[in-house]
Amino acid sequence: MQIKKYKKELINAVLLYVILMITGIMYFSYQNHKKIQTFEKNVFTYNSNLLHTAIKMLNQTADIIFLLKINNPEILSIMAEANENSKKRDALRKNLFKKLAPAYKLLKKYGIRQLHFHLVGNISFLRFHKPDKFGDLLHGIRYSVDLVNKTKKILRGFEEGRVFNGFRNIYPLFYHKKFVGTVEISYSIKAIAEILQRNKSNFYGILLNKKIIDKKVWKEHLKNYRRSIINPDYFWDQKALNSIYAKNSEYLKEFEQIEKIIRRNLGNKLFNHHAFIIPFYLKHKYFIAIFHPLQNIEGKFVGYIVSIQKNDFYAQLKKDYILTISIFIIITFFISILFFLFLKQERIIKENLSFYSNHDSLTKLLNRRGFDTSVAALEEIHKRNKLPFSILFIDIDHFKKINDKYGHDIGDKVLSELANILKSNLRKSDLIARWGGEEFIVILANTDKETAEKIAEKLRLAIEQYHQKNLPHFTVSIGIATADKENFNIDNLLKKADEALYAAKKSGRNRVVFKD
Incomplete structure (x- = not known):
């Protein structure tokens, strides 16, 4: 019943709850998104700086190797002669390999993958990582070497080759100021x-697009790559993975599982060619x-450098988000409850104001204002339907003496009890009002003279016979007036009923008198 009565207030409270929840979730989700953006930006910046620093260090190492081991007359003269005398190239190649093999063996331990000499015109002369493969034309295959042949300037960057990929440093070679070829030092x-893995739990790998590998790598060296579970269009540098596994065995067993987890959460991110985090x-x-x-080196996208690190930021952010939302739900719920109670109380106050503007505060019966409003409606019904109409004017006998003897509090209780007796003995369709002081008025709709007299006598007798331990005995006098079916005037009826009441009191009280 309470829910039905305050349905509007409840709906408004629920609407407030929904609006607050939607607004709150949108706000906290936005804040969450901003935190993720800030975190990812910081992670990308930090890791990019680390990568660039490591690459710069390795480039500087390559420069030192070039200056100390390669850029000297002994090596440069071999390259000059190999360009000029093709018949002696095999002997010169063996001589060059013999001179630099010990250094290359040492350099491999520090991550140098390739030491590759090229003759003028981009012809492979000696691959230290694959000395039996030589003489092939690299024009159109090795953009970097083509460019250095053209510009005669040092070039650095990532590039896929016939055997391996690498971060390459291509140096032009000059003997007596004459260009005699190029040399590549790559890692x-x-x-x-190895530079970045201070924490052994970190992992770094290269994930290359299949198209690059198909275009550049010799078929017999495709074994250097492994198809990724993350996406079949990408391949891992298997040699690099094996080297990293040797120092980070904890990834060896879990790597395929890691790939499967990443694949499930990847979506289309791999094809956007932007940095992202899973x-x-x-x-x-x-x-x-x-x-x-x-x-x-050409500025074209070829794949990703992938780094896997321990980090609980997202997990902690999720916990904080859930906690924040949970607290917000509770707070919002209580706010909505308070809002409902406020609306309910406001309605009660309005209803009370409306009620007491038309009702007596003591007896809860209609007051004169309420009576005038209600009787006007009854008057319309009487005129339309031609029904009889009666008024009872009721007055408590010797009420002043009750107040003087027992006090006003008892007097008020007498008035309240009289109101209760009237309500319990009259019909719901009858109109009861407190006229003022100890006077009450009753409108009996559709009631003729004889019925009105019976009702009045019934009321008088009920009041006379009423006894309550803490209240003095009291009686009433009742005056009756009835309107006929044709003529109705409330003022005349009230006047007649008042005269009948006066006659009842004058004739001894505790009686009913009818006034024609």
Whole structure:
């Protein structure tokens, strides 16, 4: 019943709750998104700086190797003669290999993947990583070497080759100021990883697009790559992975599982060629996989440098978000409850104001204002339907003496009890009002003279016989007036009923008198 009565207030409270929840969730989700953006920006910036620093260090190492081991007359003269005398190239190649093989063996331990000499015109002369492969024309295959042949300037950057990919440093070679070819010193992701892996739980790998590998790599060297579970169009540098596994065995068993987890959460991010992060959970630990887009020397996208690190930022953010939303739900619920109670109380106050503007505060019966409003409606019904109409004017006998003897509090209780007796003995269709002081008035709709007299006598007798332990005995006098079916005037009826009441009191009280 309470819910039905205050349905409007309840609906408004629920609407407030829904609006607050939608607004709150949108706000907290936006704040969450901003935190993620800030975190990812910081992670990308930090890791990019680390990568660039490591690459710069390796480039400086390559420069030192070039200056100390290669850029000297002994090596440069071999390159000059090999360009001029094709018949002696095999002997010169063996001589060059013999001179630099010890240094290359040492350099491999520090991540140098390739030491590759090229003759003028971009012809492979000696691959230290594959000495039996030589004489092939690299024009159109090795953009970097083509460019250095043209510009005669040092060039650095990532590039895929016939055997391996690498972060390359291509140096022009001059003997007596004459261009005699180029040399490449390159290193793999392993070298970068070894610089960055102060924390052994970190992982670094290169994920290359299949198209690049198909275009550049000799078929017999495709074994250097492994198709990624993350996406079949991308391949891992397997040699680099094997080297990293050797120092980070914890990834060896879980790597395929990690790839599967990343694949489930990847969506279309891999094809946007932008940096992104995939958070995941494995063996009670939280990780993030950071994908840095990788461009080659030509400035074209070729794949990603992938870094996997322990990091619980997303997990903690999710916990904080859930906690915040939970607290917000509770607070919003209580706000909505308070709002409902406020609306309910406001309605009660309005209803009370409306009620007491038309009702007596003591007896809860209609007051004169309420009586005038209600009787006007009854008057219309009487005129329309031609029904008889009666008025009872009721007055408590010797009420002043009750007040003087027992006090006003008892007098008020007498008035309240009289109101209760009237309500319990009259019909719901009858109109009862407190006229003022100890006087009450009753409108009996559709009631003729004889019925009105019976009702009045019934009331008088009920009041006379009423006894309550804490109240004095009291009686009433009742005056009756009845309107006929044709003529009705409330003022005349009230006047007649008042005269009948006066006659009842004059004739001894505690009686009913009818006035024609």
